[in-house]
Amino acid sequence: MLDEELKKQLSNKFSSELKGNVKLILFGQDNDCTFCRELEDFTKEVSTLSDKLSHESHPLSSPERAKHGVERAPSLVVYSEENDTSATFCGVPGNHFFRTFIEDIIDASRGSPRISGDLLEKAKSIDFPVKLMVFVSQSCPYCPPAVKAAHDISLANPLVKAEMVDTSLFRQLAQRFMVMGVPRTIINNKSQVAGAQPLSELLSQVLSVNEKP
Structure with missing residues (x-):
């Protein structure tokens, strides 16, 4: 799925970062599941590009x-595993989302996202369980920033x-939440x-959820 030049670039990037x-x-x-096989092949291929990456596969059960x-x-x-933090993609992180996927790998490896100190402290201050679902389409150029903010x-x-949810794969879920536009x-x-709100606005919205009755 990845051409040799891209694999070389990613290998060098992973080696340094x-x-x-x-x-x-x-x-x-x-x-x-066709998309499951596609995603597994993709994941295995990426995991071979660094000895700091490993791959696991589990059934949903x-x-x-x-x-x-x-x-x-x-x-x-x-x-x-060291920080017990994660970022999830419900669907294949292709097209516009490939860069987000690579950035997430690097941030997970570093132990924290590369965001300003005050926003990082605000994110760490959340003291209640939060589930973020970011509905997207693969053709949407405005969706990756929304996914990255949640991640x-x-x-x-x-x-x-936090998870990216591909509306083309999970139509019923999108209908349940009456998603008419993305992100x-x-x-x-x-x-x-x-829409793709700044991280500061998303954090404010998340923190306000716990204040609502």
């Missing part, structure tokens, strides 16, 4: 899903689970944030 170990954990459907807050397949979790929070705080971020299954 990865600090700690990162697991790429795939959760697939228990029955045959695995008890491992609860540990990572995974509810649907295919899901790919970028996981820092920055989850990579800073183990109480936060749209759902906070704890109730509050919604439309």
